[in-house]
Amino acid sequence: MKTAFIARTALLSLLLSASVLADDDCSEPASDWQPRETLRQRVEQQYGWSVQRIKVDDGCYKLRGTDRRGNAIEARYAPASLRLRTLHVNFGDDGDARDYLVSPGAE
Incomplete structure (x- = not known):
């Protein structure tokens, strides 16, 4: 009985983690898909980012660069809609996360 419960729990965990990873x-x-240059121009104009590289990774555009304060950025975009999917910012010593927070009512 206990073995069956552990097996079901392990299987459920595996299925859930696979669906999260597939997303x-x-x-x-x-x-x-839109051209990479369109994405480059958009983030440089809207956010003041300096783009070092845009490559295709798992069907997404993966962008690496720095923000206007010099913090390292890695972002993933949907290539057709150019919708931001993930954003990772490596803040330096004087980094400020407030640049990445949306104020209520701003959108």
């Missing part, structure tokens, strides 16, 4: 991939058709 990281982008699945938009390549024919709908």
